[in-house]
Amino acid sequence: MAHTPVTLHDVAREAGVAVSTVSRALSNPDRVSPRTREHVQAIARRLDYRPNRVAQTLLTGRTQMLALLVPDITNPHNFGLIRGAEAQARAAGYTLVIGDSQEDADLELAHAERLGSAVDGLVLAASKLPEAQLRQLQGHRPVVLFNRQVPGFPSVVTDSADGSRQIVEHLVALGHRRLVYLGGPQTSWTDGERGRALSEHAQAAGIEMVRRGPFSPTVEHGAAAADVALATEATALIAFNDLLAIGVLQRLARLGVDVPGELSVVGYDDIFGSDFCRPPLTTVTSPAEPAGRAVIDLLLSSRVASEGPDAETEPQIVLPTRLRVRDSTAVPASGRRTRGH
Amino acid sequence: MAHTPVTLHDVAREAGVAVSTVSRALSNPDRVSPRTREHVQAIARRLDYRPNRVAQTLLTGRTQMLALLVPDITNPHNFGLIRGAEAQARAAGYTLVIGDSQEDADLELAHAERLGSAVDGLVLAASKLPEAQLRQLQGHRPVVLFNRQVPGFPSVVTDSADGSRQIVEHLVALGHRRLVYLGGPQTSWTDGERGRALSEHAQAAGIEMVRRGPFSPTVEHGAAAADVALATEATALIAFNDLLAIGVLQRLARLGVDVPGELSVVGYDDIFGSDFCRPPLTTVTSPAEPAGRAVIDLLLSSRVASEGPDAETEPQIVLPTRLRVRDSTAVPASGRRTRGH
DNA sequence: GTGAAAGCGCTAACAA
DNA sequence: TTGTTAGCGCTTTCAC
Numbered sequence: 001m002a003h004t005p006v007t008l009h010d011v012a013r014e015a016g017v018a019v020s021t022v023s024r025a026l027s028n029p030d031r032v033s034p035r036t037r038e039h040v041q042a043i044a045r046r047l048d049y050r051p052n053r054v055a056q057t058l059l060t061g062r063t064q065m066l067a068l069l070v071p072d073i074t075n076p077h078n079f080g081l082i083r084g085a086e087a088q089a090r091a092a093g094y095t096l097v098i099g100d101s102q103e104d105a106d107l108e109l110a111h112a113e114r115l116g117s118a119v120d121g122l123v124l125a126a127s128k129l130p131e132a133q134l135r136q137l138q139g140h141r142p143v144v145l146f147n148r149q150v151p152g153f154p155s156v157v158t159d160s161a162d163g164s165r166q167i168v169e170h171l172v173a174l175g176h177r178r179l180v181y182l183g184g185p186q187t188s189w190t191d192g193e194r195g196r197a198l199s200e201h202a203q204a205a206g207i208e209m210v211r212r213g214p215f216s217p218t219v220e221h222g223a224a225a226a227d228v229a230l231a232t233e234a235t236a237l238i239a240f241n242d243l244l245a246i247g248v249l250q251r252l253a254r255l256g257v258d259v260p261g262e263l264s265v266v267g268y269d270d271i272f273g274s275d276f277c278r279p280p281l282t283t284v285t286s287p288a289e290p291a292g293r294a295v296i297d298l299l300l301s302s303r304v305a306s307e308g309p310d311a312e313t314e315p316q317i318v319l320p321t322r323l324r325v326r327d328s329t330a331v332p333a334s335g336r337r338t339r340g341h
Numbered sequence: 342m343a344h345t346p347v348t349l350h351d352v353a354r355e356a357g358v359a360v361s362t363v364s365r366a367l368s369n370p371d372r373v374s375p376r377t378r379e380h381v382q383a384i385a386r387r388l389d390y391r392p393n394r395v396a397q398t399l400l401t402g403r404t405q406m407l408a409l410l411v412p413d414i415t416n417p418h419n420f421g422l423i424r425g426a427e428a429q430a431r432a433a434g435y436t437l438v439i440g441d442s443q444e445d446a447d448l449e450l451a452h453a454e455r456l457g458s459a460v461d462g463l464v465l466a467a468s469k470l471p472e473a474q475l476r477q478l479q480g481h482r483p484v485v486l487f488n489r490q491v492p493g494f495p496s497v498v499t500d501s502a503d504g505s506r507q508i509v510e511h512l513v514a515l516g517h518r519r520l521v522y523l524g525g526p527q528t529s530w531t532d533g534e535r536g537r538a539l540s541e542h543a544q545a546a547g548i549e550m551v552r553r554g555p556f557s558p559t560v561e562h563g564a565a566a567a568d569v570a571l572a573t574e575a576t577a578l579i580a581f582n583d584l585l586a587i588g589v590l591q592r593l594a595r596l597g598v599d600v601p602g603e604l605s606v607v608g609y610d611d612i613f614g615s616d617f618c619r620p621p622l623t624t625v626t627s628p629a630e631p632a633g634r635a636v637i638d639l640l641l642s643s644r645v646a647s648e649g650p651d652a653e654t655e656p657q658i659v660l661p662t663r664l665r666v667r668d669s670t671a672v673p674a675s676g677r678r679t680r681g682h
Numbered sequence: 683g684t685g686a687a688a689g690c691g692c693t694a695a696c697a698a
Numbered sequence: 699t700t701g702t703t704a705g706c707g708c709t710t711t712c713a714c
Contacts, residue, residue: 005481007707018685023709033683053458054404055707057395058690065459073439074420076613082414086441095455097438098414100427114436117394118406118459140346219613250617272415272560273614276591348691359701364693374699396691399706 006047015043026051066094066299067115069108070125073100075217075243076271077288081125081146084292092300094120103216105129105187109137116140121299124148128187142302144295148189149316154298156317158286160190160268164197166323167238167266167284172205174331176236176264182225182248183213184240191240194268198238210234215244222247226255235263235332242267242274242283249277249328260330270324279327286321294319347388356384367392407435407640408456410449411466414441416558416584417612418629422466422487425633433641435461444557446470446528450478457481462640465489469528483643485636489530490657495639497658499627501531501609505538507664508579508607508625513546515672517577517605523566523589524554525581532581535609539579551575556585563588567596576604576673583608583615583624590618590669601671611665620668627662635660 012019017036024032025040032040043049057063066089070078082098089096099115101108105128112129116122116137125146127134134150137143145155171179181198184191195211202209210232215225217240226248229237239245245267252259259265259279267274270285294317302314353360358377365373366381373381384390398404407430411419423439430437440456442449446469453470457463457478466487468475475491478484486496512520522539525532536552543550551573556566558581567589570578580586586608593600600606600620608615611626635658643655 008709009707019708020686020710021684024684027709031683036683050454050458052399052707053455054395054398055690056709058393058399058692058707059709061690063395063459064455067438073414073423074417074613076415076417079415082441086443095440095452097408097440097456099436099438100423102427111436113391114406115438117391118404246617272417273617276587276614276619277617278619346691349693350691360691361693361702362700365700368693372699377699393691396706397693399691399708400693402706 005052006049007052008049011040011044011047011049014047015040063118063120064094065097065119066121066123066296067097067099067112067119068123068125068295069099069101069111069115069127071101071103071108071128072217073098075241076273077241077243077269078125079272080288081292081295084289084294085123085296086292087289088293088296092296094296094300096296101128103128103185109133112137121302123295123299126188126190128185142299144299144302146291146295152314154302154314154316156291156294156298156319157193158288158291158319159321160193160284161197163268163284163286163321163323164194165201166321168198168201168205168207170282170323170325170329171236171264171266172207174236174264174329176332177207178232178234179207179209179236179238180229180232180234181209181211181213182215182229182237182239182244183211184215184217184244186214188217188240194240213240215240217241217243219243219247219250222249223251226251229263230255230257236266236329237263238266240268242269242271242281245281245283245328246273246277249279249281253278259328262333264329264332266329275326282326282329283324284321285324287319291319346393347390348393349390352381352385352388352390355388356381404459404461405435406438406460407462407464407637408438408440408453408460409464409466409636410440410442410452410456410468412442412444412449412469413558414439416582417614418582418584418610419466420613421629422633422636425630425635426464426637427633428630429634429637433637435637435641437637442469444469444526450474453478462643464636464640467529467531469526483640485639485643487632487636493655495643495655495657497632497635497639497660498534499629499632499660500662501534501625502538504609504625504627504662504664505535506542507662509539509542509546509548511623511664511666511670512577512605512607513548515577515605515670517673518548519573519575520548520550520577520579521570521573521575522550522552522554523556523570523578523580523585524552525556525558525585527555529558529581535581554581556581558582558584560584560588560591563590564592567592570604571596571598577607577670578604579607581609583610583612583622586622586624586669587614587618590620590622594619601669603674605670605673607670616667623667623670624665625662626665628660632660 012022099111121142123144212228215221267283270283274281349360440452462483464485553569556562608624611624615622
């Protein structure tokens with residue numbers, strides 16, 4: 001239990017050379033003679049020397065750590081993103097740490113500030129922070145946004161708007177004429193995108209779409225959302241995300257409302273469980289792992305970025321989405337639905 | 342966009358005092374006169390001074406960060422643990438970072454070493470590391486284990502053995518006489534506990550139990566596991582965890598094997614989805630959030646712990662589990678099952 | 683090729 | 699109460 005970790009000095013003393021030589025032998029092997037290099041490295045190994053990262057950081061300003069802040073680590077939607085980001089970060093020699101802001105802007109800020117000083121870069125997924133605070137964070141370290149676009153920030157988003165287009169197209173093709181969108185948190189940029197695109201495409205198709213909510217994007221809140229949807233004339237319901245949609249499905253089943261017979265249900269994200277809930281959910285899937293890799297690439301390349309007034313030209317990557325049709329959508333009941341409202 | 346962050350020196354110069362005074366005014370407000378304190382703090386605020394955590398750390402050795410390493414961040418089983426740990430860490434003024442070791446011991450070690458030097462303590466969930474490596478990590482920083490017990494380490498485990506007892510009791514009560522356990526990774530301590538307890542209780546009840554596997558604890562591997570189970574004479578199948586159990590359920594459904602009519606299925610963990618898969622899964626639930634809080638408590642209290650030879654007395658907390666009976670278990674088919682094998 | 687020395691931003695003696 | 703000074707462990711000029 002060597003409780004006083006071995007330092008560069010220990011190695012230097014043991015090897016009979018100067019600390020600077022040890023430092024070089026270890027990090028710049030070619031700037032030292034083969035003989036001493038071997039010798040020093042052998043000693044270092046024998047002493048089980050580990051460089052003190054903190055000290056290195058103080059000098060270089062680099063921690064070789066990157067942080068990813070997600071709004072809800074329990075939302076399976078984030079899995080692919082995390083996995084992709086992890087892989088890419090590791091490939092580049094960085095360690096990825098993950099933070100959970102629990103759908104709370106204050107917590108997100110606190111976390112970002114804490115972590116911000118300990119990492120080389122920050123990716124904020126579905127950030128709820130106002131632009132001003134975002135910019136302040138950016139002053140410290142490079143920041144990349146996922147599923148949010150803000151001028152001056154590099155970002156990668158999955159194409160929710162196009163997902164909405166595909167949903168409306170699908171529903172219209174089935175014969176639906178009245179839709180209801182059960183919205184997510186007001187602070188959610190994605191919710192805005194999804195709702196707006198849904199409206200636009202519904203309007204373009206000449207059908208009706210109403211919006212309800214906001215609802216918190218959880219299975220638990222699905223019950224309330226289902227009830228609200230039932231109080232409308234809609235024959236198809238689009239939930240902000242799959243978590244909410246699954247909750248809706250559960251409530252509907254308990255109420256004896258047949259899906260998709262009486263009501264079609266659609267979600268977004270294609271999360272774990274959306275394929276084995278009852279009925280399997282029609283939803284919008286997106287390339288989460290590529291997104292994870294992309295955010296890290298952006299982060300790493302933005303280390304060299306200038307921060308002039310030209311900042312509006314930051315890369316904004318948009319990844320395609322695809323509608324995955326399962327069993328929760330079908331042609332609407334021909335007549336008036338029989339459920340009470 | 343202050344790109345050269347403001348330092349203590351900047352504040353000191355601006356305030357016309359020494360850096361040490363600024364340092365005190367900010368961190369030890371009572372060791373400085375009210376006048377200067379106000380003055381310095383005002384300047385610091387105006388300049389938007391943020392202490393450099395790295396520099397603080399180098400000196401104090403504290404980062405105010407704690408790390409939690411989970412084997413699979415996409416396993417919903419870990420959610421409660423993460424949430425509980427997060428909450429407790431924050432309450433104590435620490436930031437929790439989460440790492441994912443993807444069920445891989447090498448990755449776990451790499452992560453632990455990287456993070457280990459950047460945090461004040463480490464909790465390893467379901468660690469797959471050999472004891473020797475565990476001890477080595479422990480030399481650096483306090484380490485707490487979750488769902489693994491090793492002499493000399495503080496730990497908290499959920500009582501898998503008792504969960505196994507409850508499963509056997511339940512199955513025997515229903516009339517099952519032949520069980521099969523579809524085991525998890527060989528490196529998994531929890532798998533050992535579950536399998537061993539299952540055997541013991543089956544034997545005590547005078548019924549047969551065979552073990553198959555190992556299987557990787559994923560939905561994907563459930564198909565293979567299901568096929569193996571079908572090749573036995575068992576009327577009830579116990580999967581290492583719910584992820585595997587859900588995969589088994591899917592395969593069985595595709596094969597037309599009725600659950601629980603022809604075969605009963607049980608899992609462990611009570612994860613997201615286990616209540617809405619088809620049929621809802623009988624499983625063992627455990628207090629994950631309390632476990633998360635407990636690991637952090639242990640970590641924080643072990644900072645002061647000695648490391649004498651007396652280390653065997655480290656606290657080992659065991660949290661109770663409870664069988665949650667849903668629809669995937671029932672009385673066995675009276676006659677010989679009709680499926681081919 | 684190697685060593686001496688400065689210093690990253692901060693805190694904690696020690697003086698004044 | 700405040701200022702001066704010495705480092706924490708490391709990298710990196712700059713001499714030799």
